[in-house]
Amino acid sequence: MKAFRRGLVVAFIALLAGAIVRLRGKGTVQPTSGGWRELEGPDFR
Amino acid sequence: MNVRPETQGPTVLLAGVGAVGARAARQLVDTDGIGRVVLAERRPDQRRTALDSLGERAVALDDPYGDWPDDIAIVVSALPASGDGRLARVAIERGVPFVSGTEDADTIDELLALQPIARASGVSVVIGCGLAPGLSDVLARHAASALEDVDEVHIARVGTSGPASVATMKRALRERPREWRDGSWHEGRRRPTRELVWFPEPVGGRDCDAVASGIALLQRQFPDAQRLTIRYGEGEDSPGWRRAGDAAAWGAARVEVWGRRGRARDSIVYGVVERTAVATGTMLAVVAGSMLGALDLGRPAGPGVFAASEFLEPVPLLTELSRRGVKAATFEGVGGESPATSPRG
Numbered sequence: 001m002k003a004f005r006r007g008l009v010v011a012f013i014a015l016l017a018g019a020i021v022r023l024r025g026k027g028t029v030q031p032t033s034g035g036w037r038e039l040e041g042p043d044f045r
Numbered sequence: 046m047n048v049r050p051e052t053q054g055p056t057v058l059l060a061g062v063g064a065v066g067a068r069a070a071r072q073l074v075d076t077d078g079i080g081r082v083v084l085a086e087r088r089p090d091q092r093r094t095a096l097d098s099l100g101e102r103a104v105a106l107d108d109p110y111g112d113w114p115d116d117i118a119i120v121v122s123a124l125p126a127s128g129d130g131r132l133a134r135v136a137i138e139r140g141v142p143f144v145s146g147t148e149d150a151d152t153i154d155e156l157l158a159l160q161p162i163a164r165a166s167g168v169s170v171v172i173g174c175g176l177a178p179g180l181s182d183v184l185a186r187h188a189a190s191a192l193e194d195v196d197e198v199h200i201a202r203v204g205t206s207g208p209a210s211v212a213t214m215k216r217a218l219r220e221r222p223r224e225w226r227d228g229s230w231h232e233g234r235r236r237p238t239r240e241l242v243w244f245p246e247p248v249g250g251r252d253c254d255a256v257a258s259g260i261a262l263l264q265r266q267f268p269d270a271q272r273l274t275i276r277y278g279e280g281e282d283s284p285g286w287r288r289a290g291d292a293a294a295w296g297a298a299r300v301e302v303w304g305r306r307g308r309a310r311d312s313i314v315y316g317v318v319e320r321t322a323v324a325t326g327t328m329l330a331v332v333a334g335s336m337l338g339a340l341d342l343g344r345p346a347g348p349g350v351f352a353a354s355e356f357l358e359p360v361p362l363l364t365e366l367s368r369r370g371v372k373a374a375t376f377e378g379v380g381g382e383s384p385a386t387s388p389r390g
Binding site: 033034035036037038039042043044045 | 187191245246315316359360363364367372373374375376377378379
């Protein structure tokens with residue numbers, strides 16, 4: 001019974017942590033690939 | 046006042062020599078065509094340190110609101126936001142152009158409200174001379190010039206330039222955000238506006254929240270855009286603002302402009318990374334140099350209140366900033382979709 005209760009506590013904590021991570025990760029993170037290049041040339045593009 | 050030998054060129058009154066003011070002073074002194082730089086600073090230690098580091102072309106004054114030398118040609122304010130409105134009024138009364146690097150929304154509104162008296166007095170008041178608002182708006186205009194129509198501009202910024210800047214940024218993040226959407230203003234809720242924004246390295250990805258600061262200036266320049274947003278985030282790995290206000294910490298701005306190019310909808314992303322105080326101080330000095338005719342960066346501002354990006358030409362301005370070490374970059378690659386069309390819109 002004690003092990004069962006411990007299991008429940010662990011599962012609850014895991015769910016809570018998952019929810020926090022999920023909430024924090026809700027921003028619009030777009031898939032990106034590429035890099036930054038310094039502006040140059042006469043038009044500075 | 047501590048008087049030192051006269052030099053050729055107009056005299057600048059620089060109010061405040063904190064983190065930003067000290068950088069602006071250095072840039073002004075290093076600009077050919079500018080004569081003396083009068084440092085108006087109430088804190089004796091700061092005044093002395095700045096004076097000693099700048100050499101013969103700098104002189105000191107202890108009260109920016111008191112008596113000025115007769116030959117002041119322009120006032121450059123690097124004061125905390127609360128001092129800008131009062132100093133701008135003094136400058137207008139004395140018929141002297143005024144340049145401010147303020148990033149505080151209320152102070153920007155206060156300065157914009159000086160439009161009637163600035164026009165009536167024939168004096169130019171120039172705001173938006175910092176990192177954002179300021180350089181970010183210049184980059185937005187530069188991007189817009191490569192598009193046929195602009196429908197969205199999204200600006201993000203991290204980094205602060207001293208204790209006053211930290212206070213301003215914290216206040217901006219506490220207050221309700223504001224954005225321009227489909228021809229009207231929308232005030233958002235606080236927390237759900239958080240978004241991960243990618244700045245050039247070494248800053249990288251930072252969580253940023255929508256704010257109201259600078260949005261009024263941006264809207265003046267893009268009145269027909271469907272959506273305008275400005276976001277602020279914490280600076281150099283400073284959760285809880287541990288390093289906030291550290292003038293040596295990196296600041297950055299990212300500008301994303303969406304519009305039509307040919308028949309396609311396209312975006313241009315520009316960014317800049319620099320110490321926030323250095324970027325702001327350099328912008329202030331370059332704008333002042335242009336207004337004094339020492340630098341040729343575009344048409345002169347007429348009487349009234351303007352953002353620097355409204356009258357200076359982006360390419361000469363970016364070239365001059367680059368020459369002084371403040372370099373902008375463009376993102377090349379796949380940048381995802383516009384925030385307006387994403388699920389969180």
